[in-house]
Amino acid sequence: MTSRVTLGESDFLFDGQPRRILSGALHYFRIHPDLWADRIEKARLLGLNTIETYVPWNDHEPVPGAWTTEGMLDLGRFLDLVHAAGLHAIVRPGPYICAEYDNGGLPAWLFTDPEVGIRRFEPRFMTAVESYLRRVYDIVAPRQLDHDGPVVLVQIENEYGAYGRDDDYLRALVDITRDAGITVPLTTVDQPEDDMLQNGSLPDLLKTGSFGSRSPERLATLRRHQPTGPLMCSEYWNGWFDFWGGEHHVTSAEEQARDLDALLASGASVNLYMFHGGTNFGFTNGANDKGVYEPTVTSYDYDAPLDEAGRPTEKFFAFREVFAKYADVPTGVLERALPSPTPDLRPVSHASLLDSLEHLGSWAATGDEPALFDELGHYRGLLALEAELPAGPSTLRVAEVRDRASVFVDGARVGTLERARGDRELALPAGRTLTIVVEDQGRVNYERRIGEPKGLVGPVTIEGCAAAWSALPIDLGRLDEAPDRPWVESEEARDGILRFAFDLDEQADLFLETSALGKGVAFVNGFALGRYWSQGPQHTLYVPGPATRAGANELVLVELDGAPGLPAFAAAADLGPVRRDTLAAQGA
Structure with missing residues (x-):
């Protein structure tokens, strides 16, 4: 029998039976693919029944027509792992995703033609968007619930009410989505403010909210704009992101759990943003500029229930107690993390x-x-x-x-x-x-x-x-190419391209200590860890275990400023001095 999800008067209906969606955000493109199954299983152990992810257009199509789903971008494999774990999935393809990601997920090449009308009903933009969405839906459509797959909801655009109003644009996105074979309910998300909810959706789409505090009040605003249909906070901000030169944002696990409890007591569904943030590997971080340019750091830890290295936090256990009041939570035990190995780093050579x-x-x-x-x-x-x-x-x-x-x-x-x-x-x-x-x-x-x-x-x-x-x-x-590059054996070099060696007994998650360095980007065995910068707040880079190997390993730094010292490995993450926020009130 084919399963279906529909919208009832006040609930999501799975084959006609009411069911609450308890979801958590996992961005496959921020997690090493060999760790996807681990993160998904930990979501199940928290008590979640659904995984949500954005889709980054700029990564999948870095130049026009060069579509890729390799490695970390294999959305189909990610959704299949969600399904294998017995969970549902929500897909949010944008085309704009924000997500503190480079260019909000929009390809930079879109903007090279000044005549292209971004995020509006403009022919050149819509041609590019349709090509992108159809590629995404080629992956998503056969993995919907009514095809015995995990996908139960698909989102149209993203917080569009905060950007503008163009009903023709939203309608065109809906038409493309339906024509591409998407049959599950379609949603929009906006902050629970009257103008945003009014401008960011269409009458036949399910409106959902994005917020991180005062849940009953915000759900009431959402209900005023949508008298029937399930209530859902599809971005429950349980933490926040950091920018270079700032502090590490942390919210109270106790306060967040209390507000999450109030949200669920209202009968609403929820998607934790984030359940596990992951990492802005390589050069993928975004930036904000509201008068001052503030680039986002490499870590997307987000003070989430699962930290950047996939380890349960105090917030994980506080949230699991809340979920246990409203759903059956698996009894599996998650151990708190042991310190990571700290192998010695040996300088090998450098090149200008x-x-x-x-x-x-x-x-x-x-x-x-x-x-x-x-x-x-x-x-x-x-x-x-x-x-x-x-x-x-x-x-x-x-x-x-x-x-x-x-x-x-x-x-x-x-x-x-x-x-x-x-x-x-x-x-x-x-x-x-x-x-x-x-x-x-x-x-x-x-x-x-x-x-x-x-x-x-x-x-x-x-x-x-x-x-x-x-x-x-x-x-x-091309760092590992051209063996005739002018490498010089040195233990004193602090500038340029620096090579180090280290040994491991087995693959292991590591934390690269960068506080003695200047500014640059780091690679382990060719895997791009991301940027580091002495101004912080973060002073370690997460090294996923699958990027390492038993035996000899290589660290390469591209140091731009000249480092006063040398890198090392630390036993735990150091994301910088803490800024203890009250319940998140910003927008993501």
């Missing part, structure tokens, strides 16, 4: 970043303005720029830096320009060649600065004049 550039990309002349990342089809990471200098000392002036530029004259570092500080100029000593390494620190994922191009935004002048520029997109995926 500037001397290695020819191994990491190709130079091309770009004219009298330095090329932007986006103009080169290079949408994340690092970009090298080069120009010849006039005779004598000079001044570099830039209209805007997006987002951080390390400046060298004849190979010697002379300074840094930072977006967050509002830097616009730098005095240069006499020399022949100016080289600038620009870092995209994460694209804004919220509000109107989504999609802005990255690089040195012009006009860019040297002593008041234009220059002849060349550009080289830096491909850090």
